[in-house]
Amino acid sequence: MAITGPFELDWTQENLEAVRRTNVKKYNAEFHSQSALEGVLELRAAQHVQPEEIEGIRIDIFDVAYHIIGGGEEGNKQRVRSKEEADHSLPYMVAVALLDGDVSPAQYRPERIVREDVQSLLHKVTILPNEELSKRFPNEMPCHIQITLKDGRELSIEKQDYEGFYTRPMSWEKAVAKFERLAALFTDATQRAAIVETVAHLETKEVEQLTELLGASFTRTH
Numbered sequence: 001m002a003i004t005g006p007f008e009l010d011w012t013q014e015n016l017e018a019v020r021r022t023n024v025k026k027y028n029a030e031f032h033s034q035s036a037l038e039g040v041l042e043l044r045a046a047q048h049v050q051p052e053e054i055e056g057i058r059i060d061i062f063d064v065a066y067h068i069i070g071g072g073e074e075g076n077k078q079r080v081r082s083k084e085e086a087d088h089s090l091p092y093m094v095a096v097a098l099l100d101g102d103v104s105p106a107q108y109r110p111e112r113i114v115r116e117d118v119q120s121l122l123h124k125v126t127i128l129p130n131e132e133l134s135k136r137f138p139n140e141m142p143c144h145i146q147i148t149l150k151d152g153r154e155l156s157i158e159k160q161d162y163e164g165f166y167t168r169p170m171s172w173e174k175a176v177a178k179f180e181r182l183a184a185l186f187t188d189a190t191q192r193a194a195i196v197e198t199v200a201h202l203e204t205k206e207v208e209q210l211t212e213l214l215g216a217s218f219t220r221t222h
Contacts, residue, residue, distance in 0.1 A: 024164040024175065027103040028182075029093050032065035035141040036090060038162040040097050043147060043155055051099050051121055053149045059094065060130040060144040062137035069093075070127030078123055083108040091125035092118065105182070141165055172200075191216060 027037050036059055043049060059070075067073040069090040077089040086092045086108050095118050096107045106112065133142045146156040164170040170178075176196055183192055195213050198205055 021166040023166055024170050026162055026164040026170065026178075027093075027097075028087075028105055028108070029103045030069050030088050030090075032062075032141070033069055033090050033093050034164065035159040035162040036061060036065070036143045036145065037093060037097050037103055039143060039145045039157045039159040040094050041101065043145065043157050044098055044101065047155050049098060049147060049149075049155065051095075051117065053151070054098070054121065054124060055148045055150045057094060057098075057125045057148075058128065058146045059090065059125065060128050061090075061133060062142060063129045063131075063134040064137060065090065065141075065143075066127055066129035070129070072129065077127070078125075080113060080119070080122065083110070083113065086113050089122070090127050091122040094125050095121035136160070140167070 023031070025031060026034055029037055040057075061070060063072070069077060069088050071077045071091075074088070077085075078091050080086050080089045080092045086096075092113075093103055093107075096112070097103050099117055099121065100107055112118070130144070133144070136142045140160045141162065142158075142160045144156065144158050146154055148154050161167045163174070179196065180192060183195075187195075191213065195210070198210050198213060202210070
């Protein structure tokens with residue numbers, strides 16, 4: 001982000017409460033995809049959706065998401081051959097979520113991206129901007145998901161946020177579980193426990209204590 005030109009802040013009208021609007025990503029995916037991915041995975045679990053039964057997937061979403069990850073201003077999102085393309089392609093992320101039941105680093109491995117199952121399914125995903133949903137962003141992260149099956153059934157879900165959005169914060173326990181899952185390949189249990197303990201009591205710690213722990217983990221992996 002770049003800011004140019006003169007501007008003024010009225011600090012009598014500002015406070016530090018913006019931290020209460022902090023959002024945490026639930027999935028290893030571009031921020032604006034989070035509610036759509038949660039919705040797709042909820043449908044998958046509740047309706048036992050089998051990818052081979054899918055005729056088409058339509059997602060109506062707010063314009064910012066459409067332009068960044070849905071095929072708007074940033075172009076075709078159904079041509080995906082690299083991690084950089086995959087993690088900014090809502091069609092890819094939706095398809096791989098339906099196939100694998102997760103969107104984590106494993107879903108961005110080169111061999112996963114190019115497999116026929118996900119390459120075929122992502123072309124069945126249509127992303128459309130919706131004016132009414134756009135008006136609700138950024139106070140919400142709304143979307144409407146509809147999956148049409150080959151037998152004619154239509155499965156749908158509406159989302160206004162996701163677990164991790166400021167209106168529905170992720171619990172400490174789930175945040176720790178996410179950290180454990182992502183850090184397990186690069187640290188041992190003792191290191192992870194020390195990092196969790198330090199972050200949990202960060203207001204009583206020196207920054208150096210945390211950076212030393214993180215640095216030890218980095219050194220271990222290189």
